[in-house]
Amino acid sequence: MDRREFGFNLFEGFMLRHKSFSTPEELKSFLEISIPMDAYYSCAYYENPTAEMDRKGWIGADLIFDVDADHIPTDCDKVHDEWTCSACGFVGKGVTPEKCPICNGEKFNVTTWPCETCLESAKTETIKLLDMLMDDFGFSDREIYVFFSGHRGYHVQIESETVLALDAIARKEIVDYITGLGFNVKPLDTTQRYFYGWRKRINQSVLEFINKATEEDLVRIGLKRNLAKAIIQNKNVFLENWVSGTWRNIKGVGPETKRRIMEHSVKMRSAKIDTVVTTDIHRLIRLPNTLNGKTGLKKTWLPANEIESFDPFDEAIAFKKGTVPLFVSDAPRFRLGGETFGPYKRQKVELPTSAAVLLICKNKAEVLG
Ligand SMILES: [Zn+2]
Ligand SMILES: [Zn+2]
Known part of the structure; x- marks a missing residue:
């Protein structure tokens, strides 16, 4: 605790940083006196947490992930989310763009809502993330801490010797793996059994996708209408081919078609995390068990294996x-x-x-x- 930097958003409208506390009691009495709107602590550990940024003496940092509905397009975000460009006043609906389409401004006033559908989609992404962290990276549930953020998403924090010293570049590699960025989709040898990693994930995902797919679904991922039709008409043949690895001919279905379907599977199985958060080795993150100033709900810890049944609209009430x-x-x-x-x-x-x-x-x- 005494190696972390603490920071606070005050109701007076400014941020207080570079604080340090050696005991929970000390922190508690500070909170009682200052009554901040939001409380944060660093994922990083420092020699001198209270020093200026470049004099802190970085020792290491937890590995953190932020899954936020702000980064996941949903059907409802156009109903309840709105952004206003601070420079020109242009108003838009849905996910906030990086730049204003009118004036290229980068500052926005954003109104969002913690809606059920959005939080459900954030949960789905978090489950995909946890699956990779445990199955592919081999972290145990004793090292993984999962939290509801108190607003529109989930935080995952890994506290482990093995991640402590990772620099920003190493963390970016992990981000790329989890988001499936730069994935080079090569035809899988489907006669092989894949027990872990992206191969297993793609293999399962293709089967699930084709099983449920309609002609429209296939057109939507970029297949030509006649190809989509052929696959749907020969669905069983396609699935058998995929499992057996021996390709009996479906007219027109070649490597390019398979590549498209596999690329779509990567997209389906990748986890939509806020990539900037994970690579920032000095990041301040919301302090567990404190109120989120955007909602008055608590940042709430939950056991990783109980996330499916976790109800943020009940369990995070303070x-x-x-x-x-x-x-x-x-x-x-x-x-x-x-x-x-x-x-x-x-x-x-x-x-x-x-x-x-x-x-x-x-x-x-x-x-x-
Ligand atoms: Zn603008
Ligand atoms: Zn929503």
Whole structure:
């Protein structure tokens, strides 16, 4: 603990960094006095955590992953996510672009919502990530810590001797592996049995994909209409061929078609992580068990093998007592703590504290009276 740097977002609107604490009690009394909006600590360990950045003396860092709905396109992000260019005021829906399409500006005001569908898709990506970390990299669940971020995603943190000294370049290699970047899709010898790694993953994924695929699915991944038709009509032949590795002819299906299908499988099985977070060896990450200032929900630890059944809208609730009278300007329908609320539009309501805090954090409501 005393080797990490701590940082805090204050309600006064600035960031306090380069703090260090030697005991949990010391940290706790600091939190009680300063009451920050958000609390962070470094994935890195330093000789002098309180020194200037280049004088800290980097010792090593945990390996961290951030899976956030902000980086996963969903059907609903165009409904509930909106960005406004700080430079020219242009407004768009969905995933925030890197540059404003009008003025090339790079600063945006972003409104997002922790919706069920988005969090479900973040969970799916996290499960794919965990699968690779355990099966391919061989990390044990004692080294892997999984958290709900308190907003729109999950954090995975690996604390292990083996990752400590990895530099940014080594971490980038891990990122590329997990995102399937630069994957050179060569035809697999499907007569071989693949027990681990991307080969196993692609092999399974192709079978699953073709099994469920419609003609439209195949056209969507870039196959010509007549080829798509031929594969769908000869689905069983294709699947048998794939498993046996001996290719009985389906008219027109050659190496190029197989390559397209395999490339699609890589895309399906890669995990959509925020790549910048993992390669940043000085990164500040949200402190576990603290409130996320965007929602009032807790960054919550969960056992890696229980992620499927984890319900962020229940288990991350911090405020469990009382109600608050509010004026809500605009809020979608949402679920929290086993209750469903809204949608609300310019109306007075009395809500349980956790729901009220969420709407206030999201700038959608004000306290009455
Ligand atoms: Zn702009
Ligand atoms: Zn959504």
